[in-house]
Amino acid sequence: MVSYKKYTYLIGALGFGLFFPCIQNFGLGKISPGKYIIFLLLMILSELQTIKINNSHFSMDFCFAYSSIFIFGPVPTALMKVLSTLICQIYYKIKNICDDHAARIIFKTGQYMISFFCAAGLYSFIKSSCVWEYPFYEIMLQSVAILVYFLLNNLLLQCFLALKYNKNVFGNVLELLLLDFSTYLMAVPFGVTTVIMHNNNGFPQALLVLAVYLAVVYIYILYIDVKSANRELTALYNMSVTITSTLDVDMVMDIVLSSVQSIVPWDTACLYVYQNGWLVPAIYEGYSNEDFNKLKLKQSQKESGFSLFKEGKIINNCHKDHRLKELYFCSDDTKSIMVVPLVTNKELIGGIVITSYKDNIYNQKHLTLLSILASQAAVALKNAQLFDETAKLAISDGLTGLYNHMYLYSELERQMEDAKTTGGIFSLIIIDVDYFKTYNDMYGHITGDTILKNLADILKKNVRDKDTLGRYGGEEFAIILPGIQPFEAMKIAERIRKVVESTPLARVGNKNIFITISAGIASYPTDAVSIEDLVNKADKAMIFGAKQKGRNKVVMFRPNMNVEN
CATH class of the missing domain: 1.10.1760 (Arp2/3 complex 21 kDa subunit ARPC3)
Structure with missing residues (x-):
């Protein structure tokens, strides 16, 4: 060529x-x-x-x-x-x-x-x-x-x-x-x-x-x-109207990036969000590097370019400075950079970075327009994040961070509707900590809470991303497994039981605390016709199957189980 x-x-x-x-x-x-x-x-x-x-x-x-x-x-x-x-x-x-x-x-x-x-x-x-x-x-x-x-x-x-x-x-x-x-x-x-x-x-x-x-x-x-100028102001107005009509974080970020394209020329654009001391790429376009989303910006790293987010800044001729070429958000052909922070109530919550392969393309007007957009975007993004956090709190367990009882039932309804529509199957595992009251009485409630939190961590590591894990109540947990047959669920639950049995979940003085769990399994539509029926049969498999047979067991519901309905 x-x-x-x-x-x-x-x-x-x-x-x-x-x-x-x-x-x-x-x-x-x-x-x-x-x-x-x-x-x-x-x-x-x-x-x-x-x-x-x-x-x-x-x-x-x-x-x-x-x-x-x-x-x-x-x-x-x-x-x-x-x-x-x-x-x-x-x-x-x-x-x-x-x-x-x-x-x-x-x-x-x-x-x-x-x-x-x-x-x-x-x-x-x-x-x-x-x-x-x-x-x-x-x-x-x-x-x-x-x-x-x-x-x-x-x-x-x-x-x-x-x-x-x-x-x-x-x-x-x-x-x-x-x-x-x-x-x-x-x-x-x-x-x-x-x-x-x-x-x-x-x-x-x-x-x-x-x-x-x-x-x-x-x-x-x-x-x-x-x-x-009229087009740019119209874009700002349309963004302000649209962005205030949603509290979805992803939609807010998408609207912001689309609006940037309407008012400022760019070859690459990225919206960063601030998370735990890092600026993380949330949504971006124009970057050919497939691992760009992993390039987080940390304040202590000079090559990350974090310091540029303190205030709105235009950098031209950046291709002539090797230090600027090393910035994470600069591609090889970058010649102009413009950075604006997303700040609300003097708190940095993110930033917008746009670059161009053309030199001296950005001017003060561009910086002013992007700064106006960024100020509106910061407020909208913060509101969306607060709403998202509130929504998560409403469906999360305060101790373990897992989904709560209410969300588990809503997910069971969704899975049941999907199974009816597609002819699929899903399984439910209910897990109970053996002798949990004894641990509470012997070591105290703080140790009991530690056991539950560490057990939740083990469960998270042993399920798939598409599985739903929640705290059913007290010392009971539930796992919803889409597309999993009863015998497959049995293998998963047994694997979890062995891991829990061999892992210390708390420490009192010099003593490691080990626990065991009992689990019951039921599947839809194999074992049940409704949500209540499914939960009831998984619960009975755990209580009358696992608990009554000595605990530290996994039992799958069977129609001929010798229990009273």
């Missing part, structure tokens, strides 16, 4: 290579130094007045290029464009607006010459080969030449961007072509008018037309800026 640098120099070489044959073909033209310098200055002015739409820049200098061809000739026009590009790039370098100035000059010069001389050559060839008697034919010929210039110019540019940023930029090429074409619709009529005024009334009147054109361009740029 051709590299970005090779492509740049190839286009430059082809452009300059066409320049000399075109001198022989078109001649040097007639240059009036005074008029030429005035035209050059106006072309520079128009090239600096770029229109920025959706993170793309569109030059408005085609009006000068078009009119210059008919006033000075193709070769002087090409030379004028080269000088204009060179002067503009020097200006950008002084202002530090972009990097790799030499490569840009080479590419832009070659790009223009290739597009210009191909279009001019096609126009000259067709016009010299055919007899044109009607003005309509001239209009059609010029339209074709302009279209060739337009398409070739954009094709070369899109290839340049694709190679430079190493990503597909052709996805929105139709949208970009339409936006660029709109600038031509404005430039061409003024260019034609300029040529007519020059031929009929002289150079001063042509300058008057160009002055009007520059004024129109300036007004159009103001209109685009106002439209862009």
Whole structure:
């Protein structure tokens, strides 16, 4: 594959290579130094007045290029464009607006010459080969030449961007072509008018037309800026309305990241949340590293970039500082970074990091907009987190952190509905600590609580993520096993029993405290027809099967168990 640098120099070489044959073909033209310098200055002015739409820049200098061809000739026009590009790039370098100035000059010069001389050559060839008697034919010929210039110019540019940023930029090429074409619709009529005024009334009147054109361009740029500001403010308003309508943490973060895309350009974006002294990637886009979600930011690690979250910050030219390139959230092609913290009541709860492969792309306006968004997002995220914590407390056991009795029954209802719909099966294990009252009386309730908490930890480690584990009540626990047959549940419960039996769950003085458990198993729809029936039969299997047979056992419910219903 051709590299970005090779492509740049190839286009430059082809452009300059066409320049000399075109001198022989078109001649040097007639240059009036005074008029030429005035035209050059106006072309520079128009090239600096770029229109920025959706993170793309569109030059408005085609009006000068078009009119210059008919006033000075193709070769002087090409030379004028080269000088204009060179002067503009020097200006950008002084202002530090972009990097790799030499490569840009080479590419832009070659790009223009290739597009210009191909279009001019096609126009000259067709016009010299055919007899044109009607003005309509001239209009059609010029339209074709302009279209060739337009398409070739954009094709070369899109290839340049694709190679430079190493990503597909052709996805929105139709949208970009339409936006660029709109600038031509404005430039061409003024260019034609300029040529007519020059031929009929002289150079001063042509300058008057160009002055009007520059004024129109300036007004159009103001209109685009106002439209862009309106879009950004609308995005902020829509986010504030949408984000306050939900208390779901994941949805809040998704809305925030989507809103960022509407107001600030980026190639990678990440929303971090603060957890136990770490900033953890919660939701992100644009990162190719599959392990990015594991790259947590710690305050004591300089390479993590945690210190950047103290206040809103813009960092340009970061690719020139190896220390910044080592930051976890910087990819190899990152050139600009913007970081804003998520703060509510002076408490850091997260942050937003966006990066771009383009240099000097972020400004104070971007930082202000993102800071406003971050302040709203921080309040919404904090409210959602508080709601989530409250909701978890409502379904959690305060001692063990497991699900409580109420949630276990709601999960049993859900599993039963799923089993009825899909024809599936699930099993229920009820576990009871043997002689737990004796441990409480002998060692005290604090030791008893320690036993229950450590038992809960063992149970967590021995079930699947999709299983539901909860404290049924007192010293009883329940495990719901979706898709597990009774005999499989028997094996799981027996494995847990052996682990519990051999693991000390508390320590009093120098003495380790060991316990045993009894467990009963029942399955739906094998053993029961309702939730109450399922719980009752698992409970009976535990009480009358395991407890009455000496405890420290696992018993599966059987229809012929000798118990009273």
